[in-house]
Amino acid sequence: MPPIIEVENLHKSFGDTHALAGVSFQVERGSVLGLLGPNGAGKTTAVRVLATLLAPDQGTARVGGLDVSTQANAVRSIIGLTGQYAAVDEKLTGAENLRMVGRLLGMSSTQARSRATVLLERFDLTDAADRQVTTYSGGMRRRVDLAVSLVGSPEVLFLDEPTTGLDPASRSELWAITRELVADGTTVLLTTQYLDEADELADRIVVIDHGQVIEEGTADELKDRTGGRSLEIEFETTAELASAAAVLQPFSARGGLQQNEQDCLLSLSVDSDTALAVRAIAALTDAGLSPADFRLHRPSLDDVFMALTGHGTETEEHDGPDSIPGNAKSGDTNTEAMNS
Amino acid sequence: MSDTATVSTETATYRRPSGLNAIYQDSRVIAWRNLVHLPRTPQLVIFTLIQPIMFVLLFTYVFGGAIGKALPPGVSYAQFLIPGIMVQTLVFGTSATAVGLAEDLQNGIIDRFRSLPISRSAVLNGRILADMIRLTAVATVLVVIGYVVGFRFQGGLGLGLLMILVAVAFGTSMCWIMTNIGMRVKDAETAQTAGFVWLFPLTFISSVFTPVYTMPAWLQVFARNNPVTLVANLLRALSVGEVLPGSTWVSMSLPVFLWIVGITAVAAPLAVNRYRQA
Numbered sequence: 018m019p020p021i022i023e024v025e026n027l028h029k030s031f032g033d034t035h036a037l038a039g040v041s042f043q044v045e046r047g048s049v050l051g052l053l054g055p056n057g058a059g060k061t062t063a064v065r066v067l068a069t070l071l072a073p074d075q076g077t078a079r080v081g082g083l084d085v086s087t088q089a090n091a092v093r094s095i096i097g098l099t100g101q102y103a104a105v106d107e108k109l110t111g112a113e114n115l116r117m118v119g120r121l122l123g124m125s126s127t128q129a130r131s132r133a134t135v136l137l138e139r140f141d142l143t144d145a146a147d148r149q150v151t152t153y154s155g156g157m158r159r160r161v162d163l164a165v166s167l168v169g170s171p172e173v174l175f176l177d178e179p180t181t182g183l184d185p186a187s188r189s190e191l192w193a194i195t196r197e198l199v200a201d202g203t204t205v206l207l208t209t210q211y212l213d214e215a216d217e218l219a220d221r222i223v224v225i226d227h228g229q230v231i232e233e234g235t236a237d238e239l240k241d242r243t244g245g246r247s248l249e250i251e252f253e254t255t256a257e258l259a260s261a262a263a264v265l266q267p268f269s270a271r272g273g274l275q276q277n278e279q280d281c282l283l284s285l286s287v288d289s290d291t292a293l294a295v296r297a298i299a300a301l302t303d304a305g306l307s308p309a310d311f312r313l314h315r316p317s318l319d320d321v322f323m324a325l326t327g328h329g330t331e332t333e334e335h336d337g338p339d340s341i342p343g344n345a346k347s348g349d350t351n352t353e354a355m356n357s
Numbered sequence: 358m359s360d361t362a363t364v365s366t367e368t369a370t371y372r373r374p375s376g377l378n379a380i381y382q383d384s385r386v387i388a389w390r391n392l393v394h395l396p397r398t399p400q401l402v403i404f405t406l407i408q409p410i411m412f413v414l415l416f417t418y419v420f421g422g423a424i425g426k427a428l429p430p431g432v433s434y435a436q437f438l439i440p441g442i443m444v445q446t447l448v449f450g451t452s453a454t455a456v457g458l459a460e461d462l463q464n465g466i467i468d469r470f471r472s473l474p475i476s477r478s479a480v481l482n483g484r485i486l487a488d489m490i491r492l493t494a495v496a497t498v499l500v501v502i503g504y505v506v507g508f509r510f511q512g513g514l515g516l517g518l519l520m521i522l523v524a525v526a527f528g529t530s531m532c533w534i535m536t537n538i539g540m541r542v543k544d545a546e547t548a549q550t551a552g553f554v555w556l557f558p559l560t561f562i563s564s565v566f567t568p569v570y571t572m573p574a575w576l577q578v579f580a581r582n583n584p585v586t587l588v589a590n591l592l593r594a595l596s597v598g599e600v601l602p603g604s605t606w607v608s609m610s611l612p613v614f615l616w617i618v619g620i621t622a623v624a625a626p627l628a629v630n631r632y633r634q635a
Contacts, residue, residue, distance in 0.1 A: 039606045098469070106390065107464065121475050123382075
């Protein structure tokens with residue numbers, strides 16, 4: 018079966034800023050692709066092109082075999098879009114929002130009503146159904162936004178930074194919902210700036226930066242390729258640290274043993290070989306050394322980015338997820354961050 | 358449609374209507390949505406209903422005595438004022454179109470609409486449709502308050518209804534200008550200003566509140582050719598059932614008709630085109 022999303026050599030510029038500078042990737046039907054990148058990498062622009070909201074300058078994008086430029090309306094009938102900032106009508110109630118979209122999709126009022134009831138139930142919004150969205154909490158807003166994008170039972174769902182700005186509880190709730198949708202056969206394209214989110218949800222990850230794909234693979238492949246995990250061991254004294262370093266020397270075949278005297282910390286690169294970590298700890302115990310603490314350190318998105326690009330994910334502070342909401346829907350976010 | 362078991366219990370048998378029917382159905386849903394907004398936006402209710410009532414009372418009782426003296430004998434100020442204030446109020450009311458659209462663009466709901474397989478003109482049509490209903494309500498309120506202060510449909514109910522129709526038609530054409538403003542400014546606050554300031558000279562340098570011949574000669578040139586004057590004069594004629602001395606029904610209504618058609622013919626395609634690219 019051909020990929021349900023095919024993106025080829027996509028270009029999009031806003032003035033002098035190349036938000037997309039030749040992006041290509043594919044998404045298999047029924048899978049989750051994580052589009053990972055810092056603010057301003059071009060993630061939102063890519064989603065906006067795929068959701069027919071933005072015409073590409075160059076290149077092609079197909080969703081379900083349909084061209085987003087020439088068959089836009091057909092594409093719209095098989096996609097759902099949930100943005101970083103909930104695009105629902107705040108003056109309407111949750112139920113009214115759902116019914117409105119149902120009616121716009123061509124349902125009769127009875128159909129739209131029953132579809133709304135099902136989705137409100139499903140997203141735990143029944144109690145809030147008849148309240149204006151203005152009164153909703155951040156998590157509820159995101160849920161109603163997601164519910165609205167599911168009214169037409171889309172084959173492909175775009176989740177543009179779905180958990181940015183959410184509290185941890187709402188975040189895991191949204192993750193759970195996403196998993197269920199995928200289990201039901203929906204293809205999901207998720208953009209995120211959090212590696213753990215991509216890790217949790219995505220089958221494959223495409224890392225983009227400055228409008229270009231810089232890496233692609235599963236979460237594990239990505240992490241292995243970019244340094245992998247390390248065992249961090251903490252000691253009380255520098256004397257212990259020195260003896261421990263000597264003990265662990267034989268385990269550092271990969272060349273990854275680092276001493277940090279300031280924090281009394283020893284870092285041993287183990288990648289995916291957890292057995293190595295266990296043996297290292299055992300060797301320390303055998304030598305009569307007892308670490309104050311130890312942990313397996315997984316690379317953060319920042320580490321991955323550092324390895325891939327030589328710069329971190331931090332663009333500028335003010336470009337963080339909590340910056341001006343209005344920016345999310347235009348290319349502005351990208352523009353600003355890319356200049357930094 | 359894919360069969361997504363949990364979320365879509367019924368992958369219902371519904372089909373998008375096609376062609377003109379689709380435009381009509383979609384526009385109706387959007388119009389409903391905009392009308393639902395009205396009672397939930399207090400400042401709009403005040404703007405829509407309280408302000409015209411206040412204006413009528415203020416002008417009738419504060420300025421009526423003075424300005425009334427400038428009117429031909431036998432014409433009451435209320436009879437003069439109501440048709441004029443109807444144009445003025447409706448024209449001012451159109452600025453809400455710009456603000457509403459700018460808000461929709463700003464908070465992303467337009468993106469939601471544009472990601473749905475609906476007809477491209479529906480969002481604007483729906484807004485205009487809702488605004489027409491809003492303007493009709495305002496015009497009706499004005500007639501009611503007018504009756505309280507002494508205004509009458511002297512030419513009969515038929516011409517009276519025609520008067521409301523003309524006023525709403527002109528207001529609607531102005532709404533199309535406002536949609537262009539709403540889509541070209543960056544936020545609702547700017548839309549508020551950009552949609553509002555030019556309405557003061559447009560409505561005040563006209564025959565709305567005071568006869569044009571009381572103005573300085575240079576200003577009369579603008580005032581006489583101002584579409585607001587032309588509309589106000591036609592509404593007055595319709596309210597009393599007779600044309601101004603020296604004019605005919607055709608000479609009074611044709612320019613108004615041309616203005617309404619002209620404004621709409623220019624502003625509406627521009628707006629729809631802009632929406633497609635937004």
